[in-house]
Amino acid sequence: MLVYGLSGKSGTGKSYRASELCGKLHIESLIDDGIFVHGNTIIEGQSAKKQATRLGAVKTALFTDDEHREKVKFAIKRIAPKSVLIIGTSDDMVNLIADRLDLPRPEQ
Numbered sequence: 001m002l003v004y005g006l007s008g009k010s011g012t013g014k015s016y017r018a019s020e021l022c023g024k025l026h027i028e029s030l031i032d033d034g035i036f037v038h039g040n041t042i043i044e045g046q047s048a049k050k051q052a053t054r055l056g057a058v059k060t061a062l063f064t065d066d067e068h069r070e071k072v073k074f075a076i077k078r079i080a081p082k083s084v085l086i087i088g089t090s091d092d093m094v095n096l097i098a099d100r101l102d103l104p105r106p107e108q
Contacts, residue, residue: 002083005094005106014087022085029081031097034060036072044075062093063100073101 004027008014015032022030029038035045046068048060063069076084086106088094098105 001081001104003098003104003106004083004085004108005091005098006085006087007089007091007094010089018085018087025083025085027083027085029076029079029083030085030087031072031101032087033057034063034068034072036075038079038081043079044072061088062096069100076101076103 004021004025006014006018006021018030018032021027029036029043031037031045033048035047036043046060048057051057051060059065060068063072084103086094086097086103088097095105097103
């Protein structure tokens with residue numbers, strides 16, 4: 001699986017630009033704010049944006065909850081995308097998400 005990473009500060013349009021980037025680079029899936037998306041379909045996950053607190057949002061985005069993390073890992077294995085884009089607020093966050101979901105660290 002080819003893994004890409006996209007990082008930048010909150011509110012800079014990462015999620016907005018992700019669809020365009022995936023199309024341009026032929027990336028099949030993405031992981032953003034606790035959600036696993038394949039094509040244009042949400043496959044699994046919980047949205048960090050729907051959490052009541054900032055801390056809850058961060059924990060969701062980082063897949064700290066075992067049940068949430070395992071559901072997303074299983075969905076990724078079931079779909080078996082050839083490529084995935086991981087979105088985060090820093091390169092360290094992108095790497096941590098990759099590690100927690102048992103994905104290779106981003107090559108690009």
